[in-house]
Every structure is written in structure tokens, then in C-alpha cells.
Amino acid sequence: MTAAGRAGLLSAGAVARWPLPVLGDSATAATSLILRSRTLRIGVLSNANSGHNRRRLARLAALAARYPYVMHRATGHGDEVLGALQDFAARGIDVLAINGGDGTIARVLGEVLERRPFAARLPIALLPGGTANMTADRLGVRGGLLRAARRLFVWAGGGDGNCRPLVRPLLRVRFADGRDNAYGMxxxxxxxxxxxxxxxxxxxxxxxxxxxxxxxxxxxxxxxxxxxxxxxxxxxxxxxxxxxxxxxxxxxxxxxxxxxxxxxxxxxxxxxxxxxxxxxxxxxxxxxxxxxxxxxxxxxxxxxxxxxxxxxxxxxxxxxxxxxxxxxxxxDGECHEVRRAMGPVVVDVGGRFEFLRL
Missing domain, CATH: 2.60.200.40 (Tumour Suppressor Smad4)
Structure with missing residues (x-):
């Protein structure tokens, strides 16, 4: 597909395929994002402790239950994220939707890069469920939490809505003292x-x-x-x-x-x-x-x-x-103390993701 075609608008019923860059340090040069003519299976991962989710999570779960191709998991602790992603992978989802703030998005995408729960890089849909939603505002599904979720679910089922895919790199922050890498935008x-x-x-x-x-x-x-x-x-x-x-x-x-x-x-x-x-x-x-x-x-x-x-x-x-x-x-909202004596903090690109802008 041409570069001009990539930047165009895609409806859920259209068939589109193009190469998508993966990890900069990966031996695999590219993977494919496939928007099939069939209904897309969506896995929605919600942070139960994020700002808007504390008030609207039950309504979001009820909304997701209306669509048989939408799977919803709420996590209350960061250690539960990997298990939820592995469950989505076993169920063969086509799109990973992240419902939370900037810190939640960074944590989930970091887990995808570090733990590789999916066989191929999935497109990402962001829902504004946090107190701070800078990343979702720039790259995610437009509207408030419930309105954005409804738009995503209808679109994935072949309904109305246009999608503009955006490829963006994720920052990787490496610390000289050996602590875990941090990720964010x-x-x-x-x-x-x-x-x-x-x-x-x-x-x-x-x-x-x-x-x-x-x-x-x-x-x-x-x-x-x-x-x-x-x-x-x-x-x-x-x-x-x-x-x-x-x-x-x-x-x-x-x-x-x-x-x-x-x-x-x-x-x-x-x-x-x-x-x-x-x-x-x-x-x-x-x-x-x-x-x-x-x-x-x-x-x-x-x-x-x-x-x-x-x-x-x-x-x-x-x-x-x-x-x-x-x-x-x-x-992305998470604070890290650093000291010059520990050595330099290295910031580079950990990987690139395709975000579905609806």
C-alpha cells in the first residue's frame, strides 16, 4: 500500500494490509496490521484504579457485554497486567484497547514489549479512562470514556466510523543502577x-x-x-x-x-x-x-x-x-529518583505501535 494510502481513512469493512515496524532491536523487520472484512475481536484492558474508571467502570463493563466480540478485563494491580494480556492472546484478539491514564498505557505497552505476550504486534486503541489522558487525547479514540468505547465497539463490528492509523514510537528509559526499564510517551x-x-x-x-x-x-x-x-x-x-x-x-x-x-x-x-x-x-x-x-x-x-x-x-x-x-x-506520570553518581539515564525508542485514531 502506498504512503498516501496509509494516511487515509479506513472503515472497518475495508481490507487493508501494510508493513509495520516492530522493535528496533528485533530480528524481525516488520509485521502486518490486518483489518479484515470480518468483525474485529477487541480485548479491553481497564485499570480499575484510574481516575474516570473509579466512577464509570461498571457502566463500561455493561457496555462491553453487549458486544460478543469484545472481551473486557479490569486489573487492580500492575502485576495482573501480564496475565490479562496472555488471556487476550489465547483468545486471539485483533485489537488491544487500553482503558486508563498515561501511566496505565505506558505500563501495558511496556509489558507488550518486554514480555511479548502476542505472536505479532497488535494495533492499539486508547480509551481516556485516567486522570491524565495526554496520550489518549493525541492518539486515541475521541470523546469521553463511554462515548469513545461505544464508537470503538460499533466500528469494530463493521458499523459507522472511520479510522486513521498513526504509528508512534514509545520511549524506553534505561537506568544505570539496574532497575526495570520504564516506558512512556x-x-x-x-x-x-x-x-x-x-x-x-x-x-x-x-x-x-x-x-x-x-x-x-x-x-x-x-x-x-x-x-x-x-x-x-x-x-x-x-x-x-x-x-x-x-x-x-x-x-x-x-x-x-x-x-x-x-x-x-x-x-x-x-x-x-x-x-x-x-x-x-x-x-x-x-x-x-x-x-x-x-x-x-x-x-x-x-x-x-x-x-x-x-x-x-x-x-x-x-x-x-x-x-x-x-x-x-x-x-508519563510515574516518578523516578535518579542520581548522577549512578551513571547516565539512557532514553531511546523501545518500539513502535500502530494506534487507531477514531
């Missing part, structure tokens, strides 16, 4: 940590969640960076190399962003740097000059004339990043 440090703590302490506690709460937390964090507020600006010395080239050499940074997504929460794109590779990174110094004036460019993937390295702005793409710092990394 986003890694942040510095003000990302302080902003997250502010959101939990001040925003979520007041009932503001989803995009509204996120917008408040992001705005407050940016204002804190602009004012040099120590609650948001806690500089950490960072050394970062990208594909062997040192881009930050032990210098203080206030914010670190790394992602394989084209856009982040609320549609922002804080990456403007050049270079080849799917990993996009941005580093802001402790006092980036003219921050407020630069925001329209900073948040839309463009560089203004004021956004220079000397002014505290760095952005670059690459295949592999190495990070050395003392502090906390936020990887």
Missing part, C-alpha cells in the same frame, strides 16, 4: 515535577481535573518560571548528550521535556529544534529571558529571535539521549 524534569505537585495539591483538590485543571497548572507553572518563584524554579545541574553530542554540559536547568508525540497536552508543541530522530527534547534554563513574550513561539514549535541558547532555550531531536542529573524524572 513523555519524560519531564525540573518545573514539570513542581508543576505536577502543584496540580495535585492545589488544582485537583479543588475538583478541577482533565484539561481545565491541566490548563490552570500549566499557566501557574509558566508564571512561576517567569517570576523566578522558588516553588517552581529549583535548578538542577544537567548533562545531556544527544546521539553522542553533548548539548548541555553540567549546566543548571529549570525544565526538561522529552517526548515522541507531535503535540503534548492541550495541543502544545514546545519542540522547535533541528536534528534527525523521533525523540524531541527541550531544556529551559533557570531564568529564560523574555519568557512571556516568547510563549506564542515556545508553545507552537517555533523559535523566536529571542529564543537562543544564551537566553536559556535549547531544543533538539535525536535517536538516543543520555541524561545525568540528581533529581526526579516524571515518565
Amino acid at each position: 513523555f519524560l519531564g524534569a525540573g518545573a514539570v515535577i513542581q508543576g505536577t505537585e502543584y496540580a495535585h495539591r492545589e488544582v485537583h483538590a479543588r475538583g478541577l481535573r482533565n484539561n481545565a485543571g491541566l490548563a490552570v497548572a500549566v499557566a501557574r507553572t509558566l508564571w512561576g518560571l517567569h517570576r523566578g518563584d522558588p516553588r517552581f524554579v529549583q535548578p538542577v545541574n544537567l548533562t545531556m548528550t544527544i546521539d553522542g553530542y553533548t548539548t548541555v554540559a553540567g549546566q543548571p536547568m529549570a525544565t526538561l521535556l522529552v517526548s515522541s508525540l507531535e503535540r503534548l497536552f492541550l495541543g502544545i508543541n514546545p519542540f522547535w529544534g533541528g536534528g534527525d530522530g523521533p525523540l524531541r527534547s527541550t531544556v529551559l534554563g533557570p531564568a529564560p529571558r523574555r519568557l512571556l513574550r516568547s510563549l506564542p513561539w515556545l508553545l507552537s514549535g517555533r523559535a523566536s529571535g529571542a529564543m537562543t541558547e544564551a537566553a536559556g532555550y535549547r531544543s533538539r531531536c535525536g535517536e538516543c539521549l543520555e541524561l545525568a542529573l540528581d533529581g526526579t524524572l516524571n515518565i
Whole structure:
């Protein structure tokens, strides 16, 4: 199939087949995503403890039960994920649907890569069942949880709905101290940590969640960076190399962003740097000059004339990043403490998945 055909819209009744990249370190060069003319079997894996699922899981389970080709499993603990995936594999599902937040998606896709429960790479459908749903918002089924699930189930049965498949890489984060690899679509440090703590302490506690709460937390964090507020600006010395080239050499940074997504929460794109590779990174110094004036460019993937390295702005793409710092990394909502003395943290592509955008 041509590249133009891949980017087109596919109905569930269409027959389509094309090669899909698998793991970068796999001996197998490609696998096939097959959308058959028959009904597609869907395995829905729900995190029972995710934000929206605590209130809507019973309704989702009842909805799934109406469709004989939909299998639903709810897990309450991370150790149950592999068993659920193996059960889906034994039942021969065609599509793996993940119902949870960013952390749930990262955990499940990491298990798929590390444990390989399926004989071939399956297409992924994301349902927005978490408190933080950045990945599902960018790559998943549109709408609220129940509306999105209904749209997916109807489409899989040959009903109305168009699907636009999107291939995206998953970050793999390897730690020098031997702990398990972490996976995700986003890694942040510095003000990302302080902003997250502010959101939990001040925003979520007041009932503001989803995009509204996120917008408040992001705005407050940016204002804190602009004012040099120590609650948001806690500089950490960072050394970062990208594909062997040192881009930050032990210098203080206030914010670190790394992602394989084209856009982040609320549609922002804080990456403007050049270079080849799917990993996009941005580093802001402790006092980036003219921050407020630069925001329209900073948040839309463009560089203004004021956004220079000397002014505290760095952005670059690459295949592999190495990070050395003392502090906390936020990887799709999961926090990991790291120390420079332990050795560098290596961030690369763990694998690529096909996401069904409905």
C-alpha cells in the first residue's frame, strides 16, 4: 500500500494490509496490521484504579457485554497486567484497547514489549479512562470514556466510523543502577515535577481535573518560571548528550521535556529544534529571558529571535539521549529518583505501535 494510502481513512469493512515496524532491536523487520472484512475481536484492558474508571467502570463493563466480540478485563494491580494480556492472546484478539491514564498505557505497552505476550504486534486503541489522558487525547479514540468505547465497539463490528492509523514510537528509559526499564510517551524534569505537585495539591483538590485543571497548572507553572518563584524554579545541574553530542554540559536547568508525540497536552508543541530522530527534547534554563513574550513561539514549535541558547532555550531531536542529573524524572506520570553518581539515564525508542485514531 502506498504512503498516501496509509494516511487515509479506513472503515472497518475495508481490507487493508501494510508493513509495520516492530522493535528496533528485533530480528524481525516488520509485521502486518490486518483489518479484515470480518468483525474485529477487541480485548479491553481497564485499570480499575484510574481516575474516570473509579466512577464509570461498571457502566463500561455493561457496555462491553453487549458486544460478543469484545472481551473486557479490569486489573487492580500492575502485576495482573501480564496475565490479562496472555488471556487476550489465547483468545486471539485483533485489537488491544487500553482503558486508563498515561501511566496505565505506558505500563501495558511496556509489558507488550518486554514480555511479548502476542505472536505479532497488535494495533492499539486508547480509551481516556485516567486522570491524565495526554496520550489518549493525541492518539486515541475521541470523546469521553463511554462515548469513545461505544464508537470503538460499533466500528469494530463493521458499523459507522472511520479510522486513521498513526504509528508512534514509545520511549524506553534505561537506568544505570539496574532497575526495570520504564516506558512512556513523555519524560519531564525540573518545573514539570513542581508543576505536577502543584496540580495535585492545589488544582485537583479543588475538583478541577482533565484539561481545565491541566490548563490552570500549566499557566501557574509558566508564571512561576517567569517570576523566578522558588516553588517552581529549583535548578538542577544537567548533562545531556544527544546521539553522542553533548548539548548541555553540567549546566543548571529549570525544565526538561522529552517526548515522541507531535503535540503534548492541550495541543502544545514546545519542540522547535533541528536534528534527525523521533525523540524531541527541550531544556529551559533557570531564568529564560523574555519568557512571556516568547510563549506564542515556545508553545507552537517555533523559535523566536529571542529564543537562543544564551537566553536559556535549547531544543533538539535525536535517536538516543543520555541524561545525568540528581533529581526526579516524571515518565508519563510515574516518578523516578535518579542520581548522577549512578551513571547516565539512557532514553531511546523501545518500539513502535500502530494506534487507531477514531
